[in-house]
Amino acid sequence: MSIWTYTIIIGILTFLSRYLVTAFANTKTYNETTKKVLSYVPSAVFPSLIFPAVFYKDQSFVIYSNEILAFIIALIVSIIFRSVLLTVLTGITVYLLIIFL
Numbered sequence: 636m637s638i639w640t641y642t643i644i645i646g647i648l649t650f651l652s653r654y655l656v657t658a659f660a661n662t663k664t665y666n667e668t669t670k671k672v673l674s675y676v677p678s679a680v681f682p683s684l685i686f687p688a689v690f691y692k693d694q695s696f697v698i699y700s701n702e703i704l705a706f707i708i709a710l711i712v713s714i715i716f717r718s719v720l721l722t723v724l725t726g727i728t729v730y731l732l733i734i735f736l
Contacts, residue, residue, distance in 0.1 A: 638702065638730075641688035645681070652680045705730035 689702045697703070709726030716722070 638688060641685075645684040645688065648684055649681050701730060701733045704733060 689700075689706050690696055692700060705726050708729045709722050712725040713719075713722040
């Protein structure tokens with residue numbers, strides 16, 4: 636599968652993991668601890684979905700690839716700026732620059 640297919644699938648699964656919890660659950664009956672734990676669900680799901688797309692190619696583990704370089708740069712941006720939008724835009728931009736240059 637292509638990286639774009641993985642990206643779309645990951646986006647849909649991450650959205651559904653948050654949407655299903657909030658749309659069909661009666662959050663008024665949850666205590667504060669449960670609400671706090673449920674808020675981490677998308678953060679826990681996303682890395683497990685993205686890891687194979689970044690670190691596996693042709694069903695083998697890779698240490699260096701274009702995806703990993705873009706991932707590392709996006710990770711640094713996320714640590715410095717703490718912005719999801721800036722991190723995603725940086726990761727996509729760096730990946731596209733690597734591919735097309």
